[in-house]
Amino acid sequence: MENIQDIVDTIRQAAEVLSQHPDDASVQQALNVAYRALNQLAGVFRQTGSLQDVNRIIECTELVLSVVPEYHEFCVNLLTDLSIALSQRFSMMGSQGDPNDLNRAVQLAEEDVTATRPGTEERIAALANLNQMLQNRYDHTRNLQDIKRAITVGQEAVEIIPEGWRYTARILHKLAISLGKLYEHTHDLDVAKRAIATAESAVDTAKSQKNEQGAAVVSNTLARILGRRSEQTGNAQDLDRAVDILIETVPLIPVHTRDYVAGLSYLATLLGIRFEQQGDVEDLNASIPYTKRVLDLMSDRDGDRPAQLYNLATRLAERGQYTGELSDLNDAIDHGQQALSLAPQTHPERTNWLRGLAQFLGMRFRMGEKNLQDIQQAIDLSRQAAETVDRDDTQMRAALANALSNLLKEKYEYDDEVAGLNEAIDVLGQVLQGGLSEDRPERGALEFGLGDVLRARSRLPGKATDLEKSREAFQRAWASLNSPLTIRINAAMRAGDIAATWAKEYLKSNDSPDPSVLLRYWTEASTDFDNAVSLLHALSPRHMQNVNKQQMLKRFAGLGAHAAAAFLNAKKDASYALQQLELGRGIISGLVLDLRTDLSFLRGEHPKLADQFSRLRNMLDSGHITATLSSKGPSCEAGAQARRQAEKEFKLLLTKIRSEKGFESFLMPPTVEQLMDAADPDPAVVVNVSRFRCDAFIVEKHYIRLLELPLLSLEDIEENTKRLKDSPDSLPSVLEWLWSSAVHPILDALGFDSPLALQVDSWPHIWWIPVGPLNSLPLHAAGYHTKHSGETALDRVMSSYSSSLKSLLAGRSQKMPQYDSNPINALLVSMKSTPNRSPLRYAELEVNMLEKLCPALNATPIRPAQHKADILTQLSRCDIFHFAGHGTSNALDPSQSALLLRDWEKSPLTVEDLRNERLQEKPPFLAYLSACSTGANEVLGLVDEGIHLGYACQLAGFRHIVGTLWTVSDPFCVNVARKFYETIRDEGKTDAAVHRGLHLALRELRDVQVSAKTRGSGTDVVKAAVPDEEGEEMDVPGREDGNGNHDGKDGGRTAQRSGSRKGEGVGEELEPSMNSLWVPFVHFGV
Structure with a gap:
């Protein structure tokens, strides 16, 4: 680099020559020297970006301008360069910038226009520069006259552009930016429309001139205007289009340029806005590193740095609110305070940033330790902002x-x-x-x-x-x-709650209530709840990852149940109430079932549509993929953006398919007739639980009827669930309450009013579909078991469970391979030893027992390596999957509940992993999960979503699943499995044999346990139940380890470190508890 002082001296010498007014030849020669030297100074500044160098440019340009003859064309260049340099200095000074620099820049640009000839390219350039200087001053002052004047001169420049001019796109771009800023100020949608059209024209022009980078820069502006319009109108299409544009174009702009920084910054902003509106955490997770990258590319004195600090603060606060992490909120408050301290008091965004900081402090008050100082400071900041x-x-x-x-x-x-x-x-x-x-x-x-x-x-x-x-x-x-949908759904729910409250208070305060008044209140409530339910599916789009859907839907737990109850109180038809109940629950699994529907009929009639469906299904039903940030910018190959586009195409495809004859109801919600099909051949009972009322919807082949359950209440269910969790020994009384309040009246209504002998060939079978917190209670085990009176569900019916009628229908629609007549593969996993978990001696005996039965089952046993990848690879090749080992239920995120293998600490086999398997083309027959809580979901807000290991296997394609509602212990699992598989051996690999096999196993275990308890101590029960080394000759089937410990906190097939499923060392003091024997085992499937 040439010595800067030499460059400055050259300019001063040239100015000295010019000041003496020599002949024209000397003037031209001096001007040429000054021009070259000023260009050299500009080159130095481009490399250093230092304030000192821009000051030198201003000083030297002013010096030359003061001595150049007014008539000389070089004045135009000097006026332009000086105005730009003054504007740059203001920007670089940040909060210390002198507004006089902006004022003088505008004045010089005005003089520049006057100094040019009308209609010339020089006039166009001067008008474009004046447009920019007015924009820059508007950005600082928000003076509406400046941006209006900028548009006027920008339009004047556009009107005189010669055809084919190489700078046309640049001039159009400046006009589009000016229009965009006017729109942001006035919110005039006509201005927005004009701004978008101008930006689109600029993009098209740049592309036609093969200027890819220029088109990318203009696209930034187009995206910004679309994003702003989306903020005003709530139009998701504008927002999605803006994000699409930026993801495509930002990587085309050179890094370390202001255009790149601006594009990446606005992409982060739009992703944050989309998270606020639609709740997809992938957007939030992408926006934070993008904003951090923008800050890394900025100098500490950059005038835009406060804005980026505030943007980062906003995203961190949102993540803290989403995850509950106070550290994110603390960081958000720190960044918000930094933004305010760096920005001048006159900064146009200061009011907004004060509001944001107030909200962050309010969040910390709400989520933290209720520090009164936080909430008071937040209120003070809000009031301060309101004053400005x-x-x-x-x-x-x-x-x-x-x-x-x-x-x-x-x-x-x-x-x-x-x-x-x-x-x-x-x-x-x-x-x-x-x-x-x-x-x-x-x-x-x-x-x-x-x-x-x-x-x-x-x-x-x-x-x-x-x-x-x-x-x-x-x-x-x-x-x-x-x-936003979340606000609208919540609002409708609140409105419905108020109308329901009026109804209940009216009923309570009147001995002879007027039925018409009650009907009016409940009709109003049902309308509100109907409005809320109608939006739930829109809140959980297919493109969103399942874990994000879970977070969204947790907020509206129980909505479907309360809506159904309100419909019934409003005297709506029971079948309609049931349809709405189905719509309001099982949403995540319902979307998965839709994607995995059997396409054989569609393929036969319209193979091209079926191929399109399969292609889009593969994109939407894929595992977790997200956008990443490369060194050049955002990358979205096969990621969230592709999934959004796939969903748009999927919706159009559904419309096309439904337009074809015979496919009018393709993937539509089940009709009443289809709901009744779910009860063929066996009845299904949906037990609805609401704070308004509790009912059983009894679904049979030809009709749906309602059974009110006046003895059942939400409060009692919650109380008994808590009692059972706190004291497992309370199980007998809980089962008796469950029988009296719900199961007994339901079975009576179905005609199952007396016990049956174990030897009866054709036992009745019932499908239980519990709603809400009832999911955690064992309807199949309800009754008075110690009275030997037959007043139990187990003595009257065989029981199975489903998460919804839709799920039951989907399972039935699958093609059933000839499991019974063809050889099958049995994938057998025995986790006798699991890293950092208690050993499970009887897990090996259980699987050995099954392996010996394999020849009689016409099954080839497969004993894979005990790692997640090996198991997932083998699942697609198996017909039976039997797992005996530790299971763990995740109380924060049920999709992370897992089966524990050798590599579980690094890579557990989770609900999400199993749910992502797609085995419908060759559906396996059975998944037997002999571990703890494989049929349980501990997250109350998601109990209606069927998010547990058992149902994940069903979504993956398994026809039948045996799982557990809660913890089980080690030695007694062997007998349940033995009786179950022996029944299948004797009766065939059929649906009925699965139902009967588990029922016989549980009935036998129950009878032995009750008999043993009647005879003597629990010690005798446990001793008799311990299998020999071959896993055979167990006199008493039971479900606790030898120390009387239960799975869960105290032991068994759970993810606990100690006291687990041991079997050796029979305890002398602890009597086995009923819940650790036969009760937890359940069947899901078809």
Whole structure:
């Protein structure tokens, strides 16, 4: 690099020559020297980017400009260069920038235009520069006149562009940016439309001129305008298109350029917005590293750094709220405070950042230790922000009102200060009635917030009328069509709850209630719940990963059950209520079942449509794939973006398929007739549980009938579930309560009103479909077992379980291979020893016993390596999968419940892994999971989603599954498996043999246990039940280890470290508990 001082000296010498006004030849020569030297200085600045160098450029350019003859064309270049340099200096100075630099830059650009001849390329360039300088000043001041003037001069430049000019795309781009900024200021959709059209024209022009990088830069602007319009209108198509554009074009822009940084920054912003609107955590997880990358590429003094710090703070806060991690919230607050400290007091985004920081502090108050300082500081910051907001900025006023009202309500819940509630109601009312457009997406959140605070105030003396106002606000929030789905669903649920509350209070306060009044209340409630249910499936799109769907759906647990109960109270038909119940639960598994539907009929009639379906299914039903950040930018090969596009195509394909004759109902929700098909040949009973009422929907071949269960209540179910968890010895009394309140009346209604002899050939069979918390209770085991009276489910019917009628129908629709007549493979896994878990001596005996039975089952035993990859590889080749070992149930994320193999600590075999298997083309016959809690889901908000190891096997394609509702212990598992497989050996590999095999095993174990308990001590029971070394000759089938320990906290086939399924050392003090023997074993399937 040439010595900078030499360059500066050269410029000064040239200026000295010019100042003396020599002849024209000397002037031209001096100008040429100055021009070259100034260009050299600009080159130095491009390499260093230092403030010192831009100051030298300004100083030297001003010097030359002061002595150049006014008539000389070189003045135009100097005016342009000086205006740009002044604007750059302002930007580089950050919060210390001098606004006079911007003012002078605009003044010089105006002079530049005047100095050019109309209609020339020089005039176009000067107009473009003036457009940019006005934009830069607008960015700092938000003076509307500046951006309007920028558009005027930008349009003037466009109008005089000669055809085919190489800079046309650049001029169009500047105009599009100006229009975009005007749109952001005014929210005028006509301006947005014009801005988008201009940007699209610029992109097309750049592409036609083979300027790929230029097209990519312009595409950044197009994406920004689309994103802004999406924020205003809630249009998801605009948002998706904007993200698509940026993912495609950002990698085409050179890294370390401002255009690259701007594109990556806005991609991160849009992904964050899409997460807020649609809840897909993949978007959030991608946006955070993108924003960090942007900050890494910025200098500490970059004027845009505060904005990026705030963007990162917002995303970290959202992740903290999503995961519950306070560390993310703490980091968000730190970054938000940094943004505010770096930005000047006059920064146009300062109001928004104060609001954001207030929200972060409010989140920490809510999720943390309720530090009063956090909530008070949050309220103070919100009020401070409200004082600075422009009265015409309705969008920001709405955001501030929403934030402040939420904070005031939270503080009221902490300190009961009614003044806070009153202020929240006033703040929201002012904004809602102050000119906020009806179609603004923010309106739903504001109406929801108003409903929330009015509902809280309605509980105060003399404020009962606020409850009606609250419901009206919730209904308006539901009707806000551009608001996020989560807000609309929640609003409809709240409105329904209020109407239901009115009905219950009216019934309670009137000895002779008017049926028409009750009907009106329940009709209103049912309408609201119907509205909420109708949006649930839209909330859980196919492209979203299952774990993200789980997080979304947890918020609306019980909605389907409450909706069904409200429909019944509104005197709606039972079959309609059942249809709505089915719609409101099992959503994740339902989407999987849709994708894995049998295509044989479609393939026979329309093979091309079937091929398209298969292609899209493979993309949507794939495992976890996400966007990544390479050194050049975002990469989305086969990732989330491709899945979104696949879903769009899938929806269009469904429409096409349904237009074909005979396929009108393809993948539509089951009709009433189809629901009844689920009860052929055996009845299905859906036991609905709601705080409004409890009922059994009895589904038989030709009709659906309703059985009210007045002795069953949600409160009793929750109490008995807790009692059973806290004290396993309470199981007998829980089973008796379950019999009296639910199972006995159901069986009586079906005509199963007396016990049957064990030797009866044709036992009745029933499908149980429990709803909500009833999923964790053993309906099949209900009854008075110690009375020897036959008053038990086990003495009257064979029982199986399904997660939904749709699941039952899907299983029945599968082609059933000839399991019985053809040789089969049995995949046998015995985890006698599991790393860092207690040894399971009898697991090996159990599998050895089954291996000996394999010849009689016409089965070839396969004993694979005990690693996840080996098991998954063998699953597609097996017909029976038998696992004996440790299982673990994940109480935070049920999709991570797992079977533990040798490599479980690094790679457990999870529900998600099994669910991702697709074995429907050759469906295996049986998965027997002889481990703990393989049929259990401990996450209350997801109990209706069927997320456990047993159902994961069914979704993978297994026809039958034997699992467990809770913990089981080691030595007694052998007898259950023996009796089960011996029945299949004797009766064939049929559906009926599976039902009968498990029933006989449990009945036999129950009889022996009850008899032994009647005769003597639990020690005798345990001693008699311990198998010999061959796993044979067990006198008493049971289900505890030799120390009387249960699976779970104390032992058994769980993921506990100690006290597990040992069998040796029979305990002398602990009597075996009933729940560790036969009760937990259950059948899922068809």
